[in-house]
Every structure is written in C-alpha cells, then in structure tokens.
Amino acid sequence: MLTNLQDLHDFLSRVPLFSSVPADQIRVIAGLFKKEFYHKGDIICRQDEPGDSMYVIRSGTVSVFKETDGEKIFVTELKRGDFFGEISLLSKASRNSTIEASLDVALFCLNRDNFDVLIKTNKSIGLYLSRYYAKRMSVKAKDGRRQSMVPTFYAVSATGPELGVSHFLYSVSFHISNESHKRVVVIEPHLEADRIMHKYDLTRMECPDPGLFRLLPPDSYKPAEIHWYEHLSRFHVLQLQTGFSDRLSEIMPVLMAGLKESYDVVFFNLTHCLNDMERLFVRLCDRTLLLIHNTQEKLREVQSRLSALEAICGTSAFLGRIRVGVSYLYGKKGVARQELQQCLGLSETPGIWVDRSELAVNDRIDTNKCFPVRGPRAVAREIAGIR
Structure with missing residues (x-):
C-alpha cells in the first residue's frame, strides 16, 4: 500500500494540474485517489449520464467522442497526465462527452466528495482549471472542423506461413515511408x-x-538486448524476441502509448498460430490485416481464423476493424474473390495483396511503382491516406 501511495505521489507531482501544489499537500491529495483499470474499447464515461468522478490518466490513452443525432463524432485523444470528468463535478451537469479506452488504460479516480475537498483546500488547482478551459474553448472556437480518428496500430497475420506475410508487410512499410511523410515501425516478436x-x-x-521506454518499470526490459533496424526508405523495425521480461503483456499498453508519440503507423508482424501474446496484440490494435488462402480446401481454416479474430475484436470486427486480402502464393486453382466474399461473409471483396511475383516467391520487398496501383502498394496508399 505504501509503495502504491508513493507511486501515486510521484506521478501526481509531475502532472501539470498539480504542478503548483506543495509536496506535503501532494501527499494528502494522493490519499484521495483510487486506481482503476479499463481494457481497450471499454466505455469509462457516457455522454448525458450523471458524473460523480474525475480521472487522471496514469498510463494508456482514451478517446473523446460527442454523440449528436445518433452519430458518434471523434473529438480528441487524451494520454498520460491528462484528466477528464471534472466538468460534471464543477457544474453538476451530466457528462458532455463519451470517453472510451483506446488502449488498456490505468486511471486515478477522484469521487465528488474528495474533489470538493481538493478544490476547497487548493485554490491553485481551481485557477489552473479555469485557465485550462478558457484556452480550450478559445481553440475550439477558432477551429470548428471535425477531426478524424486515424488508426495507428495494425496487427498483420496470415492463415498460413507460406502466404508471404512478411513480404507483404515490409513492402507496405516501404511504400508508406517512400510515398508519404508518415513515420513507420514494424514490431517483430518472432523473426x-x-x-x-x-x-x-x-x-x-x-x-x-x-x-x-521511460514509462516502463526498470526491471521489465534490458535496453542492450533490444534490437533496432532501419531501412533506406526510413521505416524502422523493433525486434522484441529478446530484451523484455515475461511481463510483456503487462507493459505492452504502456509501450504502445510511447510508440504512438513517436510513430504514425505501427505494425505488429504476427505468426499464423495466434498464441496468447498475439491475441493481446490483436485486441490492442486499431486494425487487423489478415492475409488468407484462396483455395477451396483451406476455406474452413480461413473461416476458423476469422471467427477467432471476431471473438477477440468483439462487435468492432463488423465495423471495418478486420480487413482481408488474398495471397496467390499457395495452390494452383483459387476460389474467385467474389465467391470468397460470399462464402466468408465479408463486407467487401478481398483485394489481391500478394501476387505470384518473383519478389514475393523469394520473400523480398516489392519497391516497384506500377500502375494501376495494386498489391502492397495499394494497401500502403490507403493506410497513408494517399490518393
């Protein structure tokens, strides 16, 4: 308990909201909070519902949405050190936004009674809040444009090892880096x-x-054993096979929050086995790209993999979170893509992501810029928003 309280004290002392509060008062304030955990996709606060708590983000990220006429509109994303929920406590009004965990998130929660004590005994916090909202409303008034929620994390896998998933992924990474200013990293847990x-x-x-790695527990990784690589096109590769403890599942949401600050696109290169660690990656990622067989004898395995991914992703699996493409590296006669769509119950006809080219067969990066745009380059341009 003492360790947890000290952790909270150290964290709060670095949060801007409490920056002007003396150290002895921080110790008192720390005792008012309790720690809560939410998984990616969990709703923490819902718009128009009563609010009786405010939250400070310890680790992870959350997304803020406004709901208007039945439409869910993305507003912004909050990260470590940001806070939310205090408007309902100050005004006694209902929640004005819906807050959803966009990664697994650890929060410090303050209920209404303790919030009142905090404001009454620390006037500097009330002053900070008033200035904070004046600035935020000024920015909102100047920029009335709707923001879009852009995916960052992609779990990439295949229904078999012979489909060329690494060729596909590294080719996509090349074209994003080569044709846009987006920063790309491939996370390699296996190769x-x-x-x-x-x-x-x-x-x-x-x-x-x-x-x-500054937010990770010091005993959870060994910097000297973590390997980084760079391609000439400037995308990076982070090799996770060594350097991390068996607490990877515990620290991954924290690591991902750090990666999101440094990179625009983060790919996780997964195997066809979908083990426990890979299931975690799928759950935490914004999108899943699945490269599939297109032969009749493999359709049952493909359907099984889709069902497993849908179980991990939940209802978001049916809202575009899972994208499917075919590989022509396996078999001699494939099922027509329109028929695949119907058999597998897909929302769209799967694209041809890997053709039977010499580069694909030899597992090399495809750097060609052909027209019409197709294969990995077409996927890359879609992810990068290049038209």
Whole structure:
C-alpha cells in the first residue's frame, strides 16, 4: 500500500494540474485517489449520464467522442497526465462527452466528495482549471472542423506461413515511408535478427528515441538486448524476441502509448498460430490485416481464423476493424474473390495483396511503382491516406 501511495505521489507531482501544489499537500491529495483499470474499447464515461468522478490518466490513452443525432463524432485523444470528468463535478451537469479506452488504460479516480475537498483546500488547482478551459474553448472556437480518428496500430497475420506475410508487410512499410511523410515501425516478436537484416536490407541502429521506454518499470526490459533496424526508405523495425521480461503483456499498453508519440503507423508482424501474446496484440490494435488462402480446401481454416479474430475484436470486427486480402502464393486453382466474399461473409471483396511475383516467391520487398496501383502498394496508399 505504501509503495502504491508513493507511486501515486510521484506521478501526481509531475502532472501539470498539480504542478503548483506543495509536496506535503501532494501527499494528502494522493490519499484521495483510487486506481482503476479499463481494457481497450471499454466505455469509462457516457455522454448525458450523471458524473460523480474525475480521472487522471496514469498510463494508456482514451478517446473523446460527442454523440449528436445518433452519430458518434471523434473529438480528441487524451494520454498520460491528462484528466477528464471534472466538468460534471464543477457544474453538476451530466457528462458532455463519451470517453472510451483506446488502449488498456490505468486511471486515478477522484469521487465528488474528495474533489470538493481538493478544490476547497487548493485554490491553485481551481485557477489552473479555469485557465485550462478558457484556452480550450478559445481553440475550439477558432477551429470548428471535425477531426478524424486515424488508426495507428495494425496487427498483420496470415492463415498460413507460406502466404508471404512478411513480404507483404515490409513492402507496405516501404511504400508508406517512400510515398508519404508518415513515420513507420514494424514490431517483430518472432523473426530472428539475422534473417530480418539479410532478407529486407536492414541495418542496425541505435534506439531512435531513448525516452520511448521511460514509462516502463526498470526491471521489465534490458535496453542492450533490444534490437533496432532501419531501412533506406526510413521505416524502422523493433525486434522484441529478446530484451523484455515475461511481463510483456503487462507493459505492452504502456509501450504502445510511447510508440504512438513517436510513430504514425505501427505494425505488429504476427505468426499464423495466434498464441496468447498475439491475441493481446490483436485486441490492442486499431486494425487487423489478415492475409488468407484462396483455395477451396483451406476455406474452413480461413473461416476458423476469422471467427477467432471476431471473438477477440468483439462487435468492432463488423465495423471495418478486420480487413482481408488474398495471397496467390499457395495452390494452383483459387476460389474467385467474389465467391470468397460470399462464402466468408465479408463486407467487401478481398483485394489481391500478394501476387505470384518473383519478389514475393523469394520473400523480398516489392519497391516497384506500377500502375494501376495494386498489391502492397495499394494497401500502403490507403493506410497513408494517399490518393
């Protein structure tokens, strides 16, 4: 208990909301909070419902939505050190927004009674809140444009090892980096370092952002054993096979929050087995890209994988969270893509993501810029928003 209270004290002392509060008062304030955890996709507060608590984000991220005429509109994203929910406590009004966990999130929660004590005994906090909202409303008045919620994290896998998923993923990464200004990193939990470097023309590099792991517990990773690589097109690769403890599932949401600050697109290269760790990655990612067989004898396996992904993703699986494409590297005769759509119950006809090209067969990056745009380059341009 003492350790938890000290952790909360140390954290609050670095949050701007409490920056002007003396250290001895921070210790008192820390005792007013309780810690809560939410999984990605959980609703923490719902618009128009009564509010009796405010929250400070310890780790992870949350998304803020407004609901108007039945439409859910993305407003912004909040991260470590940000707070929300205090408007209902100040005004006694209902929640003015819906707050959803966009990663697994740890929060420090303050109920209404303790919030009243906090405001009455620390006038500097009330002053900070008034200035904060004056600034926020000024920005809102100047910029009335609707924001879009852009996916950052992609779990990429295939229904078999022979479909060329790494060729596909590294080719997509190349084209995003080569044709846009987006920063891309591929997370490799499995492929061995020498194989990555040889096949995909990567070179070793120092960690591009030493502060990336600053929020992780010191005993959860070994910096000297974490391997980074860079391609000439400037996308990065983070090799996770060594360097992290068996607490990877515990620290991954925190690591992902750091990655989101450093990169625009983060890919997780998964195997076809979908083990427990990979299920975690799928659950935490914004999108899942699944490369599938297109032969009749493999359709049952494909359907089984889709069902497993739908179970992990929940209802969002039917709202565009899972995208499917076919590989032509396996078999001689495939099922027509329109028929695949019908058999698998897909919302759209799957694209051809991997053709039977020499580069795909030899597992090399496809750097060609052909027209019409197709394969990995078409997927890359869609992700990067290139028209």
